[in-house]
Amino acid sequence: MRLSRPVAFIVTLCACLVLAAPLCGCGSKKKKPGATVAERIKKAKADKTPGGPARELVKVARSQFKNGDRSGAIKTLAEAKASIPEDADAVIFAPRLVDVASLYAELAERKPAKETLDAATQLAKRLEDPVTRAQLLSRIGVVYGAKTGGLGDTGTAKKRLEEAATAAGEVPERFQAQALAAVALGYANAGVAEAAKKMLADLEAKARALEEPRPKAEALAAAANVRARSGEKLEAVSLLEEAAKVAKGIDSHANRTYALLAVASAMKAAGENGSAADLIKLADKAANSISDPEQQKEAVREVRAAQNAAKG
Structure with missing residues (x-):
């Protein structure tokens, strides 16, 4: 089952996940070493879902960049872009090209970033x-x-x-x-x-005027985000309270998760960090209540990204 269209602003939340260290001492279990970069790249390339290799390779590249391996990240990004066919389905692959371009921009690789954005634009117009x-x-x-x-x-x-x-x-x-x-x-x-x-x-x-609650909450959150960025704090907070009320009342666990995350993102932009954290907790609970395994996995991934961003 496909979810209703999520507003694009959710996609941008990301930071390093801080894991609690295991307790030292007798009886404590040693953590298994994580997969190497080479293993992660191999697994990413083997992903059989449409656009999967590009999506997963970008994740590896971002991890490399955060760990100080800039040249490795650039190489992996090139592989991510190369995995996208020239006759690519715009619906599936245009967002992946934007993912690649975004990380190129963060790496200050202006030429490949512009080239990738140009390719994404051509697909988007289709x-x-x-x-x-x-x-x-x-x-x-x-x-x-x-x-x-x-x-x-x-x-x-x-x-x-x-x-x-x-x-x-x-x-x-x-x-x-x-x-x-x-x-x-x-x-x-x-x-x-x-x-x-x-x-x-x-x-x-x-x-x-919207009757459907998820897009209503997301649109109100977007308006609040713009108000906050324009210095209109009181107006932003008022809109956020309205958006949060709508999001909390959504019946569908999946739609409630994404609506809460959208409002939380706008809360953070408005400096309402405590309220944002509360909404992310509610989103986490909703995400873990989703019955469809694939939908749950994707929703939990978005929640973790929001949690990471909240720590930043």
Whole structure:
């Protein structure tokens, strides 16, 4: 069963997982050594899911980078990109290209980052679904525009985000809040605050008009995130309280998990770290209650990423 479209802002949360050290002394069990980088790369390449090798190789590369092996990370990223076929399915592989480009940007590898973003943009423009197209072009715009961890290329970021806004305008009314949320948050994360603020009134009105709770909570959280980044703390907190109430009332464990994480991310951006931590705990509980094993695995992975980011 496919989940409803998650808003792209969740994807960006990541940091190192801090594990508690085992107690020393008699009777304590020794931890088995983890897989070597070579073993992880081999396993990643053997992944049979569509886009799996690229996704898993990016994870290995990120781990290498965090452990100080920059050259190894660059080499693994090149393998991740090479695993994506030229005639790739845009729905599956365009997000993977953005993952690769994002890490290239963090590594300050500007040329391969731009080349990969160009390839991702071409795939994104082939997407028939305007919501997905708006979300993906917004992600691309963020990688181009972000001053920290991005390329700091505001001009190209604006072009991609304008294309995302155009896609959002093609979206049926019931999904417009989702698309607008992705674009507004994209503008904010790319450092184009004024464009983000111009979208807020429309976004907030459409978010409140939504009946489906998950996209409603996510859209309100996106609006709050933009408010917070614009220095409008009181307005942001008010929106976050509204979003949190909606998220907590969602029946589906999977949808509740993602909605809570979206609100928690916006809480953190607003400096409400305690409230963010509380929502992440609720998301953890919801994720572990998901009955479908694959959905549970993916949701728990997102929760762990949020927990890691909260520690950063």
